[in-house]
Amino acid sequence: MLTRTESLSALLSPSSVALVGASDDVTRIGGRPLRYLREGGFAGAVYPVNPRRDTVQGLKAYSSIGALPETPDVAILAVPAAGTVQAVRECAERGTKAAIVFTAGFAETGDEGRALQDEMVSVARASGMRLLGPNCLGVFNSSIGFYGTFSAMLDTGLVKPGPIGIVSQSGAYGSHLMYLARLRGLGMSHLITTGNECDIDVGEALRWTVEQPDINVVMAYAEGIKDRDTFIEALEVARQRRKAIVFMKVGRSEVGAHAVSSHTAALAGSDAIFDAVFRQYGVWRASTTAEQLDIVAACARGVYPKSNSLGIFTMSGGFGIQMADDAEVAGLDVKPMPEKAQEELKAMLPYASPRNPVDATAQAVTDLPLMTSFISAMLEKGDYGFFAGIFGSGPASPTFSGKLRQALETAATASRDTIMTLTMTAPDEIVRTYEDKGFIVAQDGFALIRTLGAMVHFSESFERAGKAAATAPLPAPVDLGTDALSELAAKKILSEAGITFPSDRLVPPGGDIRAAADAVGYPQVLKVVSADIAHKTEIGGVIVGVKDADEAEGGFAAILARAAEKRPDARIDGVMVAPMVAGGVETIAGVVSDPVFGPVVMFGLGGVFVEVLKDVTFRVAPFDTVEAHRMIREIRGYAMLEGVRGAPPADVDALAEMLSALSRFAAANADRIDSIDLNPVRVLEKGKGVVALDALIVPRGAVVEGH
């Protein structure tokens, strides 16, 4: 059987193709692929299969897969749903490596369709044949002219090869991206649309795509993910190999998520966790299709900035200010020119603003050598990651456009490593002449700056991937059983996993509370310990601020009495005596089990931050401390950990260690854990560590009071 990578390669680079349901009509689903394969100059064998015809579009037609002179590498199935299973069976029997199933009417239509789809899958699985679709728009591989797709977008022209890959669950969306990219003059290597994903899913298509040497950037679209491991692996490989992924993930909203579940068989999962995964692995999540295209176009060359600094050149102050505003939001650094260079610019043009934005005034429009000098100075002396020149509609004039481009090219020689970008409003053919010279061009300044922000994002993500230490090994899995765990048991298990708790003592009913209380020290807290009581406070099972042995003794008796009265059914292990931990910043941490991504670590500040502001963030487990530090800094209330109102900075390093340890424990026990709560977690003063004051582990399948 082929490896997954090999089977995808067979699908995208076949040496022979059968088209089952081939049609003479080039506007029909069964006709279009044949037309595109021939227009694209596909060099492999193409076998139309149609039992009712001798020829299709001038090619000899065959009555069945069985009748073909050789086994086709790939079969494209464009027959009604009812006949598709039989076609798959014939392909499987013949030993075809992969089939592309265009046909709709499967799982997306209900139970009957799902049964048909399942049958098709089991037939294919038995022979090791891979399936793309059903209900998909197919694939193309432009470098060999392989168009296994019926996308009508190709009616107006095929695709020129280039370093962009498209992976899309939705055929219509993938096809739309292809159309928009072609309008912009971009070259694309291949498109894979996965439809119902009965076998090959977006994750696997992405995994294959990011390994292709001719790809620099991927446009992706999904409503959900089927196979978490392959997907995460694809994202990990992508950043290791410096391949940018620009992702449109829909279903953010309530209505959207509802529509997703009615639209495909995919499990949507929590959108907030998708968001976290994208941040964790350096994927850029596009908010709009226009944004997706802008960023992909800019990343196609695979060239990233040396820093996030931006030098802005303008001939009108207002535009420069507008761009500086946008740059701040995008995380770019509009750092001033060096003082000396500013003086030199002032000497050239006294009314200029030489700081940054550099405003050469309307003078520069009429005096291009002056403009060249200004821009050269910015490149030579500003040491910017990006240069952005604002040119408005000036370049729309064909006569001015050429002169301007020449002036910019001359200026650009002053630096080899500053990425050159421009805003202009001009006809496409003029814009292309600038793009051909290596300039990134946008009409809208905001769109340009957002793109540059994304380039910095990728550059930093690739950098992190390059530096990442080998992840610490996961701890051995723990037998958690399926019963609820007491706080004491949970703390013991998590202590062994590296989480710090106060040194506490369990005093069983009838035990020596005074000795334990003295040993722990004062002030202290007493808590009932019982696997059957999850909400200890509600039964009066917690007493805080215990100041001496007498109070401890009284509290001990009171707690046991209340537990016996309120929860006579509960098994009581005793009362825990723990020191009160004062100070520090109150946070919460935990693990949730996402239906798509499995164990996910959650972190947030306590109190109103989590209760009112929902100020929490996520990472899929496991992750290292570098990632934990990024996670911690994502919360809006992060300033609390830096120290506010004169408080000292908190021990964020220890917190990062704790979150990473928690993530490794969660990953090691992924299939045993439903959830973990550490609440509160006190982050003490820098150097003094972090202490979790309570712990709750809910094993997979456990029935827990109140849950």
Add this chain to the structure above:
Amino acid sequence: MLTRTESLSALLSPSSVALVGASDDVTRIGGRPLRYLREGGFAGAVYPVNPRRDTVQGLKAYSSIGALPETPDVAILAVPAAGTVQAVRECAERGTKAAIVFTAGFAETGDEGRALQDEMVSVARASGMRLLGPNCLGVFNSSIGFYGTFSAMLDTGLVKPGPIGIVSQSGAYGSHLMYLARLRGLGMSHLITTGNECDIDVGEALRWTVEQPDINVVMAYAEGIKDRDTFIEALEVARQRRKAIVFMKVGRSEVGAHAVSSHTAALAGSDAIFDAVFRQYGVWRASTTAEQLDIVAACARGVYPKSNSLGIFTMSGGFGIQMADDAEVAGLDVKPMPEKAQEELKAMLPYASPRNPVDATAQAVTDLPLMTSFISAMLEKGDYGFFAGIFGSGPASPTFSGKLRQALETAATASRDTIMTLTMTAPDEIVRTYEDKGFIVAQDGFALIRTLGAMVHFSESFERAGKAAATAPLPAPVDLGTDALSELAAKKILSEAGITFPSDRLVPPGGDIRAAADAVGYPQVLKVVSADIAHKTEIGGVIVGVKDADEAEGGFAAILARAAEKRPDARIDGVMVAPMVAGGVETIAGVVSDPVFGPVVMFGLGGVFVEVLKDVTFRVAPFDTVEAHRMIREIRGYAMLEGVRGAPPADVDALAEMLSALSRFAAANADRIDSIDLNPVRVLEKGKGVVALDALIVPRGAVVEGH
């Protein structure tokens, strides 16, 4: 002397124009206006002034303003800075109503230029002549072909009249907007660029523009505002008359604000307060130029939706989900179709998703009557404010485009009051054919939805303006003096303005503390009262939790002793005894004096909300309780006031009354107040009111300890 409105009308609709510095070269600043005036068919008299020529561009030239056969209504000055003052003097002497000064080299270049500008202004003021500029790009009024501008954008074509006005401080930006709007086929009534604003500013230009009956929407640009009252009045008139203003205000960022101050003479003011003013008066603040154009194009007809509900029609699930996601962010309601209508759609096409987004699948592409039925049903039965159809690149095909448009027009007859919108990627000429039929068309779904969100924003703002009650009268101004006020004095003044404080008592040194303490009730708080001590806690001047008369007596003595020791210089009025107010939600309110907008009321939640999250909001004073309610709901932590963790809802009505009262007090004493702090303000349980626990008033010019 002309009123301000009359003088603007004279500027925009002159019956005669002189062009001083007229040039034969139509590419020069002195040549372009003459060319445009003639190409535009301006019917008034045009007098080129150029002492060195007999004719200019074929017209008789005059040697000076004085030599003209009549007094021109408007003079356009295109002469070097040095000669401009003299030209203004001649115009003033001749009785010209207004002059447009193109020339740069005035206040924007430094002290010398500022002096020249001031001289020019004083000459004009003396005669009542109005000035536009200097350093501006002029004006146009397309309906009479009056082009008093040298914008090179007009080289490629003039402007067709239409319901859009442009008001821009920056000539380059205003001109760019004109260019982009023309590219989209939009008609524009007029452009006013104000440059250095030595006389006419953006506010006045806006004030005039929103009064013009042929204007539905205004695109505006500013870096700052010179005259607060005119500006606010313009915004107020705009919403009363249902004129939408789409504003690009730059200088949000630190670098941007720095560039503003170096770019123009305008005082930038706080950007956060600009933001608040825009929200308060229903202006839409555009984040990007593309957004500004999109919204202006959609609002040009002056038609707004009946509700914020949106029916989405798609032929591909993914696009519908993407749009539903965007709609949620934009505040639109993607409400489902009525159950019965859903069943009818299902009956028509079993694989359809009939809820909303309504997905008619690719079937609808080939079966246009089916599409018509689906869309008709949505319009008839969905009762949507907006309909949005997603059509991708289908309409790019000229043959399909016509059929689709016809099908949509037929469907659209099913409703007269749903605003019809479409997304498509097609050549401009095809898009125009849809726009001509009344469809709002966008390429990008996100851009479309953002536009629809803005239309709802305007519709709601116009509605509020229509309903606004007469604002309660301002209280009489209070003599605050210029000395710092004690807490007691501040509370007395603010109590009279309608702010509630706990009933407290002042006990002077030697006074009967026991009697006062008993009268106030326990627990209570004791605070030193001295106009010289702003930070009472720092000297130990506050004791909380006083439980009986003995404690009160001891505390009284202790406070007076500490004050005498730590601040022997301070005048001590005594000690205030006030009841402790428990419960409620802690908030803060205050007044700051913005350099541009004057007294501005600030509101926020207390504690971490303000200290860590800077979760505060602003309104310019005065405002009514309706506006106060909007203000209160803007803070991120608003849920705190609705009641969290089982707390009862807080008395938001009383809070709104208090903020409105504070705003009226601030407005009445605008020139007497530097700042007011009410911190904390406890918002008690619903029905129980709101109590300010401390008050600080800093009169204008007062020197306050620690400030």
